[in-house]
Amino acid sequence: MSKPYTLDELLAITVAKEIHDYENVVLGVGVPMTAGALAKALFAPHATLMMESGIVDIRPLLSLNNIADAHSCRGFSYATDLFSAFTMTYRGFVDVCFLGVGQVDKYGNLNTTVIGDYEKPTLRLPGSGGAADFMSYAQRTVLTMRGGTFVNKLDYFTSPGYLDGGDSRDKTGLFPEGSGPSALISTKGVFRFDPETKEMYLAQIFPGVRLESIKKDVPWELKVAADLSATPRPSDEEINFIRDFAPELSAGRELAVELRNARIKEKADQRFVKNA
Amino acid sequence: MAKYLYNEEAVANLRLSDTSVLDRLVDFESARAAHLKKEHAKKDKRMSLAEAVATYVQDGDIMTDAGFSYVRTPHQAFNEVIRQGKKNLQMIGAPNTNQSFFISYGLVDYSHNSYTGAEMRGIDKSYDRALKAGKVKILSEWSHGGVAQGFKAAQLGTPGVCSKQMLGSDLVRYNPYLQVIQNPLKKDKDPVVFVPALYPDVAIIHCHVADKYGNGYIYGPAVNDLAVAAATRKLIITAEEIVPENDIRYNREGQIIPFFYADAVVELPFGAVPGNMPGCYYWSRQWWEKIMRFGGVSDENMMILLNEWIMGTKNQFEFVEKLGGAKWIAEARRQTKAAEGDNEDIDFSYEEYTLKHDSGLYY
Numbered sequence: 220m221s222k223p224y225t226l227d228e229l230l231a232i233t234v235a236k237e238i239h240d241y242e243n244v245v246l247g248v249g250v251p252m253t254a255g256a257l258a259k260a261l262f263a264p265h266a267t268l269m270m271e272s273g274i275v276d277i278r279p280l281l282s283l284n285n286i287a288d289a290h291s292c293r294g295f296s297y298a299t300d301l302f303s304a305f306t307m308t309y310r311g312f313v314d315v316c317f318l319g320v321g322q323v324d325k326y327g328n329l330n331t332t333v334i335g336d337y338e339k340p341t342l343r344l345p346g347s348g349g350a351a352d353f354m355s356y357a358q359r360t361v362l363t364m365r366g367g368t369f370v371n372k373l374d375y376f377t378s379p380g381y382l383d384g385g386d387s388r389d390k391t392g393l394f395p396e397g398s399g400p401s402a403l404i405s406t407k408g409v410f411r412f413d414p415e416t417k418e419m420y421l422a423q424i425f426p427g428v429r430l431e432s433i434k435k436d437v438p439w440e441l442k443v444a445a446d447l448s449a450t451p452r453p454s455d456e457e458i459n460f461i462r463d464f465a466p467e468l469s470a471g472r473e474l475a476v477e478l479r480n481a482r483i484k485e486k487a488d489q490r491f492v493k494n495a
Numbered sequence: 496m497a498k499y500l501y502n503e504e505a506v507a508n509l510r511l512s513d514t515s516v517l518d519r520l521v522d523f524e525s526a527r528a529a530h531l532k533k534e535h536a537k538k539d540k541r542m543s544l545a546e547a548v549a550t551y552v553q554d555g556d557i558m559t560d561a562g563f564s565y566v567r568t569p570h571q572a573f574n575e576v577i578r579q580g581k582k583n584l585q586m587i588g589a590p591n592t593n594q595s596f597f598i599s600y601g602l603v604d605y606s607h608n609s610y611t612g613a614e615m616r617g618i619d620k621s622y623d624r625a626l627k628a629g630k631v632k633i634l635s636e637w638s639h640g641g642v643a644q645g646f647k648a649a650q651l652g653t654p655g656v657c658s659k660q661m662l663g664s665d666l667v668r669y670n671p672y673l674q675v676i677q678n679p680l681k682k683d684k685d686p687v688v689f690v691p692a693l694y695p696d697v698a699i700i701h702c703h704v705a706d707k708y709g710n711g712y713i714y715g716p717a718v719n720d721l722a723v724a725a726a727t728r729k730l731i732i733t734a735e736e737i738v739p740e741n742d743i744r745y746n747r748e749g750q751i752i753p754f755f756y757a758d759a760v761v762e763l764p765f766g767a768v769p770g771n772m773p774g775c776y777y778w779s780r781q782w783w784e785k786i787m788r789f790g791g792v793s794d795e796n797m798m799i800l801l802n803e804w805i806m807g808t809k810n811q812f813e814f815v816e817k818l819g820g821a822k823w824i825a826e827a828r829r830q831t832k833a834a835e836g837d838n839e840d841i842d843f844s845y846e847e848y849t850l851k852h853d854s855g856l857y858y
Binding site: 271272273274299300301302305306309332337338339340342343344345346347348349350351352355356375376377378379382391392393394 | 508510563589590591608609610611612618619622623626627636637638639640641643644646647659660661662663664665666669683684685686716717718719721722
């Protein structure tokens with residue numbers, strides 16, 4: 220029996236297992252960054268981690284704040300302009316990339332542009348960023364979901380999943396054959412896409428989560444795998460890694476802030492005394 | 496009358512009545528004319544920030560965001576643009592995060608949208624409010640890959656590139672510059688999107704060092720800046736330090752912006768404050784948290800902060816003083832070095848700003 224863990228921790232650990240050894244991986248900030256570092260440390264030591272900013276083979280000391288920030292300025296093997304990560308993906312050098320979800324539909328199409336009507340928005344989201352580019356050309360895309368929503372119809376079609384399902388993505392001629400989302404991982408379970416219909420179905424459920432609570436989030440009749448299994452409990456080693464690398468993810472941002480603020484002032488004062 | 500043929504579906508979706516406003520971004524002839532007219536001789540182009548901004552940032556210009564949202568971004572030069580009250584700007588960039596400050600001051604009429612937000616620090620609610628209130632109009636929707644290829648096409652010296660980016664996304668249906676055409680080499684149907692070369696009017700690029708002629712050296716990710724420097728009609732180089740030309744020639748390798756692109760060179764230590772200048776100083780996380788969280792609450796809140804920090808400071812030195820002066824510098828320098836594994840004390844703990852807790856510290 221391993222130690223207790225949070226659903227956010229299990230999310231990151233499950234995402235990490237989508238990275239296979241020797242793969243080229245494009246990460247974003249947040250869960251994917253943490254998952255990438257975990258995979259590199261424990262399951263996929265030969266994976267090459269890349270960032271949208273054009274940094275290749277990064278070995279981060281802690282979770283990045285920004286895909287081009289100081290933590291990505293040293294200890295990589297190659298750095299170039301912003302366009303290069305996208306064009307490498309197009310040319311077939313990227314095996315898997317990770318994207319966060321705003322709105323997602325049953326075929327894995329994404330909206331990160333606007334909630335509500337384009338002209339009269341309820342909320343303007345940050346925009347595509349690199350999402351549309353990566354999702355079009357990465358051989359596999361893993362969607363990570365913390366707080367996004369499942370919808371029948373996207374308010375805005377930012378990034379292409381399997382379009383209308385079936386062979387519609389391949390038939391357009393817009394995307395490489397066989398590319399597209401391979402999984403959606405939320406804080407409740409793992410969803411995969413039916414090889415024929417390309418409809419999302421529930422493949423794994425996180426231990427302790429009830430099926431009804433997942434179905435409640437999904438506005439369509441969610442299909443569930445006949446062999447629905449429980450996601451394996453994380454090992455102590457996995458949990459410890461996450462807590463060390465990305466304490467915010469483990470404690471939740473609020474609690475992490477309080478814990479940190481409680482001890483930081485003293486520490487900062489000590490540093491300046493030391494330097495005085 | 497517009498000079499070019501725009502994607503009609505996008506023009507309709509964006510409800511643009513006069514498409515001539517779109518022209519200059521893709522007007523190669525006028526960009527080439529501007530490049531021909533520039534000072535081509537290797538001359539000392541040093542001047543003050545105020546003079547550079549007054550001379551080269553003009554009302555109505557298409558201006559680029561630079562660096563990556565808060566990494567090596569010319570925040571202090573942007574503050575001067577705000578202090579000088581420039582008007583009717585169009586903003587483009589990938590990302591286009593810092594347009595939000597200009598929009599708050601009513602400097603921006605039009606935005607070319609790609610990504611506006613502070614990543615781990617969240618959604619930019621002030622941009623959301625500005626769009627809803629009609630303070631700014633979106634002229635085109637992009638992915639980062641699309642904008643990057645548009646700038647790169649200009650640097651490559653081509654009218655545009657045939658790309659596979661953004662196809663199948665609504666972005667193409669909301670971008671008047673993009674046309675989907677058939678790949679002429681293919682017998683079967685093979686749609687490609689023509690991404691035109693993008694020529695902004697003015698860019699300010701903050702470099703680690705530059706010489707007085709405008710050769711600028713960048714350490715860390717260049718993002719779009721090498722391409723933007725090549726494309727833009729007018730270029731202001733700001734640098735942490737002005738060094739002798741030989742330092743660039745013999746000591747620096749890699750990402751160099753050649754001098755003839757530059758119109759003005761400004762020595763601007765701490766020019767990327769309160770953002771991160773790789774190798775020099777870390778970003779002030781509390782400052783950004785305050786902007787996103789306190790400023791996110793309402794326009795009034797945002798203006799309180801911006802007036803305090805932008806209008807309330809005359810230059811970057813006063814800004815650094817407000818952040819904590821020498822203590823801020825020491826801690827920001829230690830942290831950026833730690834981020835690269837170059838300091839024994841790998842410690843990034845700090846007192847995070849929340850609506851409930853404000854330590855008043857910025858390091």
